[in-house]
Amino acid sequence: MDLHWYLRTLEEVVIRVLSSSCSIQASRLEGLTGVWKLAAVGIRVSHWITYHGLALNVTTNLCLFKWMVPCGIHGHGHQVSIKGLVREGKLCIDHGTDLHHLDDASFIHITHKSLIEEFSQAFQLEYCYKNISAAMLYERKHSSLTK
Incomplete structure (x- = not known):
């Protein structure tokens, strides 16, 4: 139960996503939380239950x-997005896919796919994806209301 480890691991997930999905070499700034200019990380903890949040600038209009000063820290306000870095001509390839035309x-x-994979690996979780139809959701909603 180490919250600093948890935060650093969330940051590492983002760094791995950026590297594996589009060859962006991101990093941390010592003493600050997040993957600066590309992602913000924040958590809330209550009774050792974490509610985590990740904001990754993928295609964000920045x-x-x-006009923002993130977390009141001056000098680090210029944000970038993955799409913006790709459009600037950075070499970004995802398993042979040219990201410049996506x-x-x-994007x-x-x-999203890379985040799920990296999060699962970092926290040693098994992720199972299952399609749920609208009819199944409707049935679940109405069966829970009648109980």
């Missing part, structure tokens, strides 16, 4: 971010 939904899908 024009309003120039739409926003594809988000690739990043």
